[in-house]
Amino acid sequence: MINVEKLRQDFPILAQNVNEESLVYLDNAATTQMPDPILQTMKTYYHKDHANVHRGVHTLAQRATEKYETAREKVRQFIHANEIAEVLFTKGTTSSLNWLARSFGDRFINEGDEIVLSYMEHHSNIVPWQQLAKRKKAVLKYISLTEDGFLDMEDARRQITEKTAIVAIAHASNVLGVINPIAELTELVHKHQGVIVVDGAQAVPHMPVNVKELDVDFYAFSGHKMLGPTGIGVLYGKRYWLEQMEPVEFGGEMIDFVYLQESTWAELPWKFEAGTPNIAGGIGLGSAIGYLNEISLEEIYHHEKELIHYVLPRLEAIEGLTVYGPSEPVDHTGVIAFNLDGLHPHDLATALDMQGVAVRAGHHCAQPLLNYLDTMATARASFYLYNTKDDADRLIESIKEAKEFFRHGSF
Template sequence: MSFPADKWKKDFPILAQIVNDEPLVYLDNAATTQKPTAVLKAIETYYCESNANVHRGVHTLAERATTQYEAAREKVQHFIHAAESAEVLFTRGTTTSLNWVAKSYGEANLQPGDEILVSVMEHHSNLIPWQQLAKKTQAVLSYVELTEEGLLDLDSLRGQLSEKTKIVALAHVSNVLGVVNPIQEIARLVHATEAVLVVDGAQAVPHMPVDVQELEVDFYAFSGHKMVGPTGIGVLYGKRHLLEKMEPVEFGGEMIEFVYEQESTWKELPWKFEAGTPNIAGAIGLGAAVDYLSTVGLVAIQDYEHELMAYLWPKLMEVPGLTIYGPLDTAKRSGIVTFNLDGIHPHDVATAMDMQGVAIRAGNHCAQPLMRKLAADSTARASFYFYNTTADVDQFVEALLATKEFFTHGLN
């Protein structure tokens, strides 16, 4: 492989440590990614040199902080190819972004009997807000089917779309199955019925180029911490004509234009949605993460993850008693591998792997409806990123085999 994963790995201080007497192999990237020195330094520099509130003061530090904060918004705009920076709202993360859409757009536009379409592969963050919206508006929440392979069934989607459909909310990439949904094709189907498409992009933006205009999405949500940025910062992209008609979800300082005794007016986009002191350091850190990922290259990251999966797959196929969820064709999935070992609880697998220095996830992955469909109470999950190497893959497989041997035959 020509991609210099070893080079990039050196930018992440946390990855150099020893865990349980073994070199750390971090494979929980779908939950959160590690942070490169460039991002850590950007946050430190802000607090050491520019710490002040934004949009309010006229002193040097305040103006410096405001410039850096808004520069981060512009970086995100260009990163996802939004038409303008006003369409980029800073939130606490994907969950907050999706809740804003459900609360603001959804409550204003849905009537009893209207329909919301989601899929059974959705993360709870892209499911529970729509459940609550359906209850509040007396709308109907329906589910698009999956194929036997674990792909979104487009025939099911076509058959369910109707004039009653007002919102379709889907993941760009499943955090369990690893499948990449054809969002552009879906957007055209959805818009033919005049519904809006809301996309959970948490597992997509860090791993592949995303162009929200080319995809034709109406709303797109993602988190900084899954793309080598800090926690507590995220993005909601929305088309201007939709955002302008929406009411803010939170109220207070900074988002207002005028306040009278009995009523108030809001600032223009994007600030009318960003009440109170924002996560300034988080936004600046996110801007540094965008710079870093742009240097690495999203096309290169996507191609490398496919190569890494192609390297891993034959090794996994040789592990007896291993069940992999989602398509077995690596061309149809991202770097997420969700699995179970026969007769061994996923939490035991994850604990045993951790003792060998390999960090993976175990549980329902905030996708309980999907777990039920897969007939699994919980699963183990290894999720790879561009700083994972073939040596990491080898250590993962060796740890998996050792885990199976231990629980099958015990210590010799």
């Protein structure tokens, strides 16, 4: 069991007041806070080891390179990849998916091929494939959802055919809070000789992920959603595919040799990593993985489940409040999207902020999903390892007070 009160001491940002109220941070699906040990790791790099990686023979350069590549090895172990050659550092999930659409897509997708997504995808896992489909005259298809917001596996079996080249799917929804059956999908996709791409941004920080057991071809996630810094992310890819793909950015350490008319590329994974990388970000991500491992992803998963079992029935008991996604807490991640009748979610989020409760409001970069749900926007509370039942109580109380305020004009 996580000792949350002790853990929160590593997060001084959570101890502040916002609008004269103690902060309750419930926007973790957008970005998580960083604990002091990770900040100190990055500070140490800048204070003692700041130099470019892979290029210098002097001591600082060697130390920086060792720390940066050690972080890559930590990522490999964290997701259980076979080798570091399969772990590419990117700017984040969005960057990873764009790389794939450009590199893998332009290399392997042909006119008439099918690209299959779902209605619950983040824009970052829609727009790159839309653009690829336009470039290659491919067919873009979508898997439907059940009434409770789950991926409709019956429809998946209809949509995924012998013409399917790519299936790109979220491991966990950033709106509905559902976890998709990736292993089952992978088996279905591979049965039709397709490739599966998984957006793991909302999964990797919250549950154990083993890319070998899932057998996925590609898996992408971001550091800033798992206690790490912004501007760093990971693209996992099977060596078989990465060796056949061409880089989409050029220069720096991704070069093997440059001739006047052509060039050759470095070995994996550096073949894809052009220019000076986000060194501090990579080191920070490695530190974040160490921090999460000390707690254990299993404990984090169970902690979030306990919070959802506590808060979800209380939310659903508020008259006029609609929760999107599964009604059973066991089926929910720490993400809960909701609306209050007669109140725009931006107004609701503003009212909550006045009471120190930070939630998200808007379309959550998932406009096709919200159109599918017949709503323009929602509020969204998302819990993480440092949140408590007291935070859940504050959320409930603040929603009720906001409802009262907009009905009668006073808190």
